[in-house]
Amino acid sequence: MIINLIDKLGDWNPQLFREIKGRFKGFNVASAVVISLVGQVVLFLCQLANLPGDKYSLIGEYCRLRPAYEYKTNQLSEQSNNLQRQLDSYLNTQPRLPDKIQELKAEIAQIQTKITESNDYLSKNFCPTDQLDMQMWWREHWGYIFFSLSIIFIFTLLVAGTYLLINNLATEERRGTLNFLRLSPQSETSILIGKILGVPILIYLLVFTAVPLHFIAGHGANIATSHILSFWVVLAGSCIFFYSAALLFGLCCRWLNGFQAWFGSGAVLLFLMLTMQLASSESYSLNSSFAWFRLLSPFDMTRHLFPNIFNNGYNWGFMQKFQFFYLPVGTNIGSVMALHLLNYGLWTYWIWQALKRCFRNPSSTIFSKEQSYLFVACFQFVFWGFALQYREGYCHSACEYESPSNVSCCIYDVNSQIQQSLFWLVFFNLVLLFGLIAILSPHRQTIQDWARYRHQNLSSHQNVWRKSLLLDLILGEKSPSFVAIAINLVIVTVPLLVWILLAPVLNVHNTSNIDWQINHVGRLKTVLGVAMFITLMIIYATIAQRMLLMKTTKRSFWAVGTIGAVIFLPPVILGMLSVDSSKYPTVWLFSTFPWASLEYASTPTIFLAWLGELSVLVLLNLHLIKQVRLAGESATKALLAGR
Template sequence: MLNKHQLPFTEGFVIMMLNLIDKIGDWNPQLLREIKGRLKIVPVAIAFIISLLGQLVLFLFQLKDFPGERYSLIDQYCTVSKSYRQQQDALYQQINTLNTAISNFKTTKASTTGSLVDLQTELKSANTKSQALSKYLSENFCPPNQLNMQLWWRDHWEYIFLSLSVIFIFTLLVAGTYLLINNLANEERRGTLNFIRLSPQSEVNILIGKLLGVPILVYLVTLVAVPLHLYAGRSANIAFSYIFSFYAVLVASCILFYSAALLFGLVCRWFNNFQPWLGSGSVLIFLSMMMMMASSSGTNFHNSTAWFRLFSPFDITNYLFPNLFHLYNGSPLKQLQFFYLPIGTNVTSIVGFHLLSYGLCTLGIWQGLKRCFRNPNIAVISKLQSYLLVAGLQVMMWGFTLQYVKNYCPPTLVHQRSTDCLYDVNSQIGENFIILGFSNSVLLLGLIAILSPHRQAVQDWARYRHQGVWKNLLKDLIFGEKSIALVAMAINVAIAIIPLIVWIAVAPILNVHHNPSSLGFGNHIHRIHLVFALALFITLMMIYATIAQLMLMMKTSKRSLWAIGTVAAVMFLPPMILQLLTIDPAKNAGLWLFSSFPWASVVYASTTTIFMTLLGELSVLVLLNFQLTKRVKLAGESATKALLG
């Protein structure tokens, strides 16, 4: 029973909660719908219990190492351990030295035995002292007044803080991703997603409601553990500015991953029940790989793919809390540069760069979400957005390629001492050339799949053109949603290779140290080879784009599979056959030039051979485009006749 003092407080609390619910409903009805479906007594109680039990288990797990009466004299928290460890180390070193001396003495087969007997006597005495010390350490323990309990509690709380930080990352990103994708899959299966699409709410409001409401129990589990996390951090003497910087990066990464999960759930509907497991499993694998890389002292960020590692919160967590992985040389983020700007030198710049990266990527994903929510069959990005995407990725990849590394040794001078080497920008770009080429190839192939319209869209576009509705053909090919994607892909390829062309042009100017190769590849690769390699790359990409568009013009319902299969066969079958036949690119360069990996042999082929190969591929490209133009024209004519007839 409530007494008269408790009743007004209870009524006020209930009124306050009702007002809050009304405000949430007014601001975002979709969020209110998700909250009502999840914030029930049993699920909330389970979330509280899971969080509290997890915290208790973590605390007790660390407490098992509490220094007791039988704490060793040489363990970390015994204040006299240093002197005993020094004695142990001195005896071990003496024993090793004597063993080496005796072994050398026996090898030389000296005629006198006096020195050997003296050495053996000293060794026996050292072994006796070592055994006596070991026995003493095993029978005696650290006095209670010599235990540094203040240091132990500090390390104890730091362990809890770092463990909770890692648990937060995995729990929020993996579990939240699964719940969001699974929710969209269930809505799609039940048919309620179509009713939500018909709602007068904006796409942004609906998706924000999903993002905030669907993983709300995961948020609850995490929030219940935040007080312990904060207390453990402050008890471990970690500054609040660093803790809240971690929170800011974690929230930003959650927004990015959850936005990507929503986009994946809307676009990749054909995976059915496997979809949430695929999405969350991919996130789990990505985080596990990034955690292993962040914990390895041999990794660095001096390459063009460094930006992709920043999407994982582990490197910045290790930067903020250096004891996370106990790297002897500290976090590699401290040496991170972007176009030679030292963004890793202080916390503000590196955290700000993380947040900026997360923000830009989240903004791009939300452009796709707004396009696909009402119409899931439309391309994720428009042609104009694809140009911005390719250009933005070039800026990021080249920004991390151009980093100053002190005492940098290019591969051609690797035999020299690092102190004799000088930084060479051409060698650094040359080392990243393959990475840049591979990354751009994957990007452009993905854009071919995204931007190439299917038969019905091309037929509608061709019909309007046949009727004379679309006057400006070039503008339509560059920006139109339903037009074929060849011109758009040509523009994207051009954007991707412009930085490489600029580099090849100015490479001699950058060769300030007069290295034998101005490109940093060695003496056997020159600028003409790279020019031809880029020309072959452009031609091959356009051939793939044309083949994909031709396959998507087929009448069969499996045209997407035909497009993927045909392009994959053209890309991978020739080099696989050449590899199985053990045809060496150095001896049969002409055959490899016609494969999808021409750069494997471009350095060994003559200029005439490369030029003739390029002419042959251009001829194939022209014939394919002639066939595509013919099909598009016929599709427009037949559609117009069917409409007028």
């Protein structure tokens, strides 16, 4: 039976069979099971060490006599405080009443004596065994065991599994066996699924051995089975996402050599620790564009499923107001989990698109240009979906004064909602755009092959060539990237421009929250600022493409260093020279951070600065075109030209 099962497994996925066969040895299996069982016993004994005994305090949490003794203690403390306030009052009044003061001091002394006697009694006497609420103790401590196991499962599966997958790819690359896998008739999907299911197989076994205790602890803590199963569904979704990302990282970051696995798993560990801290904080909120990033971690969903054991201060109101394009997805656990899994599914889909491209051909870009347009559009949909959600803090004083009980008065105050998420919208889009510059910009050999191909097909069909060249720049994988970056920039900035133009109409109750846009800067200046941003980003893309045409093998580092210097050096130098943007706005307009002076510069000056940036962009692209043509010339022509 087992042999037939193994044969069927090998027929279904040969790579999974290969991974399991290499790892499922007797010693490895026994070690994983023993480690899991020993860990469970230690965890259980650690909780059992806190079992209430004969010397349990009368005011302990699980003593049924605690309320009576606490009431008596609180009553004595309150009497003491009241008498002390009366004494202070008499001491500060003129003329003083010595007899009354002495009487109050005597009463305070008597109360203090009673408090001391009560404390002595509580320290020398203990809760009777029959008055211990053991049912409550077991319920709460099963909850602690359940919570501890849940956290251990998350960190073990995601961190250790990520490390093993990246390390496995690095090892196969170093031994040369990964090339054999690329040449095998198996599909990329079959091979990579085999890796995901097979490489962390011992981690799966270690966790699976602890699953019974997890369910027992959950039922002991009165947690619904549906919530426990929901936790496992979310954890499975997070494993698929992180493991897919680990494979992509392992394929694309071979230059890290032996540090790949440590760097990747370390990044996952840091991310999980950060999101766990955010989920545990009292200022818990998902009402911003940062929510999509937090939902990549299972901790927010874990807190929502198990509020009593995750954090006693959990506020259901935060999650109930969680929305996506004003859709109330936080009203029930099912919709929150669906959004959670959809978030995982969307980014896992794009990771697999990249995996399919990179596995067979490691030198290819992660995304094609056509894919990048849809990818950026998906990003904007998610960003703006989480930005547009109602929050009580969006209500302004004018709105509350007009209709303090009318929630709809504030729910459509779109400007405040967008401003709350504006930092994250800008930050994530900048990361996205610079990432696309790195992903879509082909290197020297690719550009050289493309230029030679284009050169050979010029002939007399000049008009047709011009038309096809534009299409090739938009969709071609080997062509320069600046046109594709420009299209992606348009996709990113269109929603922002729409908001800028419609902002006064969207905010009908109060205009103070967009005062900077209407009175301080002005909509026309803001639009020109967006135009300058688009121009600067295309300039950076052009510079990166030019650096990648260099003959040196370190061209990627040259590209990153040059762009970094172009971006940061001008504002740093101006800052060191104490050039104030309010006093010298023109200087800042011609730097790489012109937005600091938009408020202080005139509209014609901003327009001229933008024209200056366009001139620089045109010159850089003319130079790039010349270099691409030179790269595409044949060796024979170069010799005949005497070069």
